Amino acid sequence: MSGLHLLDPKGLLLLAGLVPLVVFYILKIRRRRQRVSSTWLWMAAQRDLVAKHPFRRLVPELPLLLEILALALLALALARPTSRGGAIDGDHVAIVVDTSASMATRIGGPSGTRTRIDDAKAAARGAVTRLGPGADAIVIEAARDAVLVSPPERDVQRLQNAIDGIEARDVQGDLTAAVALAADRLRSLGGRQRLVIVTDGALARDEPLAAGGIPTDVLQVGDAEDNAGIVRVDVRSGIDPTSLREQVQTFAMIQSWTPHPREAYVTLSIEGRPDPVASRRLLLQPGDKQPVVLTFEPRPEDHGAGLVVQLAPGDAEAADDAAYARVPAGPRMPVVVASDLPYSWTTRALEADPSVDLQRLTIAQLATVNIDPDALVVLESACPASVPGNDVLVIGAPAGRCFGVGVGSTVDDPPITSWDTGDARLRFLTLDGVHVAHALALDAPGSSAALVRSSATTLVADASSPGRSVTVLGFDVGDTDWPLKASFVLFVRNVVELSRAHRAQGVAGATRTGDPARVKLPAGTAKVTMDGPGVPEREIAARDGFAVLPPLWRAGLYHVRWNEPHVGAAVVPANLTSAEESDIAPRAIKIDGAAGGTSETVTHAIAVHTEWLGWLAAIAALALVLDVWWVTRQPRGRVARSR
Amino acid sequence: MSTLLDPGFARELEALRRRLSLRARSGSGGERIASRRGSSAEFLEHRPYAAGDDLRRMDWLAFARTGAPVLKLFRAEEDVVVRLVVDASGSLDFGDPPKLLVAKRLAAAIGYMALASSERAQVLTAGEGLVRVREPVRGRGALAALLRELDEVTASHGTDLARAIDAAVLRAERPGMLVVTSDFFDPGRFDDALGRAAAAGHDVALVQVLAPEEIEPPWDGDLALEDAESGTTLDVTLDDRAAEAYRERLEGLFAMLRATAKRLRAPYVRVKTDEPLLDAVRRFVSRAVD
Numbered sequence: 001m002s003g004l005h006l007l008d009p010k011g012l013l014l015l016a017g018l019v020p021l022v023v024f025y026i027l028k029i030r031r032r033r034q035r036v037s038s039t040w041l042w043m044a045a046q047r048d049l050v051a052k053h054p055f056r057r058l059v060p061e062l063p064l065l066l067e068i069l070a071l072a073l074l075a076l077a078l079a080r081p082t083s084r085g086g087a088i089d090g091d092h093v094a095i096v097v098d099t100s101a102s103m104a105t106r107i108g109g110p111s112g113t114r115t116r117i118d119d120a121k122a123a124a125r126g127a128v129t130r131l132g133p134g135a136d137a138i139v140i141e142a143a144r145d146a147v148l149v150s151p152p153e154r155d156v157q158r159l160q161n162a163i164d165g166i167e168a169r170d171v172q173g174d175l176t177a178a179v180a181l182a183a184d185r186l187r188s189l190g191g192r193q194r195l196v197i198v199t200d201g202a203l204a205r206d207e208p209l210a211a212g213g214i215p216t217d218v219l220q221v222g223d224a225e226d227n228a229g230i231v232r233v234d235v236r237s238g239i240d241p242t243s244l245r246e247q248v249q250t251f252a253m254i255q256s257w258t259p260h261p262r263e264a265y266v267t268l269s270i271e272g273r274p275d276p277v278a279s280r281r282l283l284l285q286p287g288d289k290q291p292v293v294l295t296f297e298p299r300p301e302d303h304g305a306g307l308v309v310q311l312a313p314g315d316a317e318a319a320d321d322a323a324y325a326r327v328p329a330g331p332r333m334p335v336v337v338a339s340d341l342p343y344s345w346t347t348r349a350l351e352a353d354p355s356v357d358l359q360r361l362t363i364a365q366l367a368t369v370n371i372d373p374d375a376l377v378v379l380e381s382a383c384p385a386s387v388p389g390n391d392v393l394v395i396g397a398p399a400g401r402c403f404g405v406g407v408g409s410t411v412d413d414p415p416i417t418s419w420d421t422g423d424a425r426l427r428f429l430t431l432d433g434v435h436v437a438h439a440l441a442l443d444a445p446g447s448s449a450a451l452v453r454s455s456a457t458t459l460v461a462d463a464s465s466p467g468r469s470v471t472v473l474g475f476d477v478g479d480t481d482w483p484l485k486a487s488f489v490l491f492v493r494n495v496v497e498l499s500r501a502h503r504a505q506g507v508a509g510a511t512r513t514g515d516p517a518r519v520k521l522p523a524g525t526a527k528v529t530m531d532g533p534g535v536p537e538r539e540i541a542a543r544d545g546f547a548v549l550p551p552l553w554r555a556g557l558y559h560v561r562w563n564e565p566h567v568g569a570a571v572v573p574a575n576l577t578s579a580e581e582s583d584i585a586p587r588a589i590k591i592d593g594a595a596g597g598t599s600e601t602v603t604h605a606i607a608v609h610t611e612w613l614g615w616l617a618a619i620a621a622l623a624l625v626l627d628v629w630w631v632t633r634q635p636r637g638r639v640a641r642s643r
Numbered sequence: 644m645s646t647l648l649d650p651g652f653a654r655e656l657e658a659l660r661r662r663l664s665l666r667a668r669s670g671s672g673g674e675r676i677a678s679r680r681g682s683s684a685e686f687l688e689h690r691p692y693a694a695g696d697d698l699r700r701m702d703w704l705a706f707a708r709t710g711a712p713v714l715k716l717f718r719a720e721e722d723v724v725v726r727l728v729v730d731a732s733g734s735l736d737f738g739d740p741p742k743l744l745v746a747k748r749l750a751a752a753i754g755y756m757a758l759a760s761s762e763r764a765q766v767l768t769a770g771e772g773l774v775r776v777r778e779p780v781r782g783r784g785a786l787a788a789l790l791r792e793l794d795e796v797t798a799s800h801g802t803d804l805a806r807a808i809d810a811a812v813l814r815a816e817r818p819g820m821l822v823v824t825s826d827f828f829d830p831g832r833f834d835d836a837l838g839r840a841a842a843a844g845h846d847v848a849l850v851q852v853l854a855p856e857e858i859e860p861p862w863d864g865d866l867a868l869e870d871a872e873s874g875t876t877l878d879v880t881l882d883d884r885a886a887e888a889y890r891e892r893l894e895g896l897f898a899m900l901r902a903t904a905k906r907l908r909a910p911y912v913r914v915k916t917d918e919p920l921l922d923a924v925r926r927f928v929s930r931a932v933d
Contacts, residue, residue, distance in 0.1 A: 042868055
C-alpha cells in the first residue's frame with residue numbers, strides 16, 4: 001500500500017461544516033442549572049476525577065466528538081479515499097491517459113456526478129505519487145492524436161498539475177499511437193522504463209497496443225454503462241416530387257449498446273429556433289442500429305444555418321447524443337455569365353438547365369454588381385484580374401496571363417488528341433469529332449493542369465487554386481463545332497455540378513471532432529473569428545480563400561465570421577459520429593509484447609483503486625448511532641445512591 | 644418564645660443543660676465550679692503549709708491527726724461566656740429547611756442552656772470575618788434578647804471562618820466556650836484558627852450543619868452548579884464517578900473536622916437539617932465527636 005489518495009478532494013469542503021457544528025453545539029448546550037451551597041467540594045472532586053480519569057473531561061463533549069467524527073468521516077468519504085498498489089518501478093515512466101470521448105462517460109448514468117476521466121486523472125495522480133526516488137515521468141494524452149502533456153519531470157506537483165489539465169475530448173481516440181509515442185520516448189531515455197496506461201478499455205481500434213517490450217501497467221477505470229448514440233449523420237437538399245418544393249433530408253444512424261430495449265426520440269432542430277422542425281420516436285432493441293430520416297422544408301434564411309440532431313433521453317456518454325450539420329444550400333446553382341459578345345453558346349447551354357439560376361452581366365459589371373460568393377462565374381473572351389464568386393470558367397481566354405495560365409499565340413486547326421477523362425469536368429463525354437478552327441495556345445503550369453490537349457499545345461487548362469476551381473479554354477466555342485455536339489452541354493453541366501459540389505461542401509475537409517477544419521472564404525479575406533463549444537472567440541488568419549480552424553475537440557456548431565471583403569459567416573459542424581467510440585463497454589487491453597522486439601513485456605492489470613467510501617460511511621453512521629444513543633440514554637446508577 | 648425555640652424543646656433543654664460541661668476559664672465569679680482553685684465552698688484538695696500562707700485556711704483537724712501542717716483548698720466559682728459563632732455565609736442559605744435556620748436553632752439551644760446555667764451567651768455573626776458582634780447577655784431573662792439577635796442573622800456573606808474565629812478570639816476579654824456553627828464549606832485554614840482559639844483557653848466546639856442533598860446529591864446528568872455564595876457556576880456531569888469523587892471529598896472534610904475536634908478535645912456534632920435537633924444537642928452536651 002502506498003497510502004490513501006483522494007479521488008475527489010473537493011469532498012473535504014464538507015469539513016467546513018465543522019465550524020457551524022461546533023458553534024451550534026456551543027449554543028445548543030443547556031446544562032440544567034442547580035444551585036448548591038458551595039461549589040468548593042465539587043471543584044475539588046472534579047480535579048480528583050480528572051486526575052484519576054484523564055479522558056473524563058471529554059465525556060461531556062462525547063456527542064460533539066462523535067458528531068465531529070461522523071462529519072470528518074463523511075467528508076473523507078466524499079473525497080473518495082482510495083488505496084493502491086505498491087511503488088512503480090522504473091527510472092523513467094510514461095503515463096498515457098486515454099482522453100477519448102468514452103472517457104467523458106458519466107459513472108452511474110447521466111445523473112452521475114463524476115466521469116471516467118475524473119477517475120483516470122485520480123489514478124494518474126496516484127501513479128505519480130508512486131514513482132520511485134529519482135524517477136521521472138512523462139504524461140501523454142491519447143486523444144485523436146497523441147499529445148505530450150508533460151515532458152520528463154520529477155516534480156510530483158508539476159506532474160499532477162499537468163494531469164489536472166487533462167480533459168476528455170469528444171473524439172475517437174487512438175491509444176495505439178499514444179502508446180507507441182510513449183514507448184518511443186521511453187526508449188530514447190534509457191534506464192529502467194515503465195509504461196502506465198490509464199484507460200477505460202473502450203478502445204476504438206481493436207488491436208494490441210505496441211508497448212515495445214516495456215513493462216506496462218494498465219489502470220482501467222469505469223464500469224459498463226448503457227449507451228446509444230448517433231453514429232452517422234448526413235444532410236441533403238432536394239425537390240420534393242410531390243410538392244415540388246425544396247426539402248432538406250437529414251439522415252441519422254442510431255445505434256444502441258444497451259442490454260435492454262430502449263425508447264428514444266430523435267429530434268431535428270435549427271440552431272436559434274426554439275422548436276424542433278422534425279422528430280421521430282424509436283424503439284431501440286439491444287444492439288440495434290436504426291436509420292432515421294427527418295425532413296423539413298427550409299426557409300430561404302435557413303440555408304447555411306446549423307442543424308442539431310438530438311437523441312433523447314440522454315445517457316452516460318453525452319457526446320454521441322447529438323449530431324450537428326448545416327442546412328445545405330438550395331438546389332438552384334447561381335451562375336453568372338459575364339460577356340460582351342452578342343451571342344453566347346454557353347448561355348444557351350446554361351439556360352437549358354432548370355437547376356441553374358442564371359445571371360447575365362457585362363465584363364464591366366463584374367466589379368460593380370453584388371455576386372453570390374458561391375456562384376459559378378463564366379467569362380467569355382475576358383479574364384479580369386479580380387473575379388468575384390467562386391468557381392470560374394473562362395471561355396476564349398485573351399492572350400496574356402489568365403489565372404496563372406499563359407495564353408499564347410494562335411494555333412490554327414489544332415487537333416484534339418487527348419483529354420483527361422478522370423477530371424470531373426470531362427466525365428461522360430467524348431471530344432472525338434470536335435473540330436477547333438483556331439485557338440490560343442495555353443501554357444499550363446503543370447502537365448496535370450492540362451485538361452484537353454492537341455498535338456502541339458494545351459487547349460483547355462485547369463488553373464484551380466485552393467478553394468476555387470478555374471477552367472480556362474484557349475478557344476471560343478463559337479470557333480468550333482462543339483456546341484453542336486452533346487458533349488458541350490455535358491461539359492457545361494459538369495462544370496456547374498462541380499461548382500455545386502463545392503458550394504454544398506462549403507467547409508473543405510472532414511468535420512469530425514479532433515480534425516482541423518478548413519473553411520472556404522471569399523477571396524481576399526485575411527482573418528476570421530471563430531467560437532464554439534468550449535472555445536472562446538478567437539481570431540484566425542485566412543489565406544487563399546481558406547481558413548484552417550484548429551482541431552475541434554468538442555462536438556457542436558462552431559461559428560466563423562469575417563468582415564472583409566464583405567461581412568459573412570459560416571457554420572462549421574463537428575461530430576463524434578463514431579460507432580467504435582460510442583461503444584463504451586470496457587474491454588480487455590491487449591499489449592503486444594513482441595512489438596518492441598522483446599518478449600519481456602509485463603502487463604499488470606491493476607485494480608485502479610480500493611475505495612474506502614463505504615467503510616467510512618458505515619463508521620460515520622455508527623458514530624451517529626452512538627451519538628443518538630448517548631444523547632437519549634437513561635441515567636444509570638443514581639437510584640441506588642438516592643436512598 | 645421565638646420560632647427558634649419552642650416550649651417543648653426548651654423543656655428538653657432544661658434537662659440537658661445540667662450535663663453541659665464547660666472547660667473554659669473566664670476568671671470572673673459565677674455559679675459554675677471552676678476546675679482551678681478558688682474560694683467556693685467545694686473542697687478541692689490539701690497541700691502542705693508554706694511560709695506566708697493564710698493561717699485561716701489551715702486544716703487544724705488534719706494537723707491534729709497527722710501532725711503535719713496542711714492547708715485546705717477549695718474550688719473557684721466562675722461564669723463562662725458561651726460565644727455562639729454563627730456562620731451566616733451564603734452557603735447556609737440552602738436546603739429545606741435552610742441550613743441557617745437549623746444552625747440558629749442549635750445556637751439558640753446552646754445559648755438557652757448557657758443562660759439557664761447562669762452563664763453568659765454572645766452571638767457573633769461570621770461571614771468573611773466577623774460581620775456582627777452582639778454584647779454578651781446573662782441569665783434567663785436575657786433569653787429573649789439572645790433569640791432576637793439570632794433571628795436577625797441572615798445569610799448573605801462570603802466565607803472566611805478563620806478570620807471570623809481569630810477576630811472572635813481577639814475580641815474576647817476572657818476565654819470561654821467558642822461554639823462554631825457552620826457547614827465548614829470553607830477552603831480556608833479555619834482548623835488553625837480553632838487551634839489558636841483553644842490555645843487561648845477557649846473551649847472550642849464544632850457544630851456542622853448540612854442539608855441531606857449535600858451528603859447524598861440526588862441530581863444526575865449535565866449540570867451547571869451555581870455557587871450560593873459567589874453565584875459562579877461549575878459545569879459538572881454528575882454520574883456515579885463524579886458523585887463518588889464528591890463523597891470522598893466530603894468524607895475528607897468530615898475526617899479533618901473530626902481530627903481537629905480530637906486534637907482540641909472539642910465536641911464535633913454533625914447535623915442534618917432533616918434530623919431531630921434534640922439528638923444533636925444530646926451529642927453536643929456529651930461532647931461527642933461524630
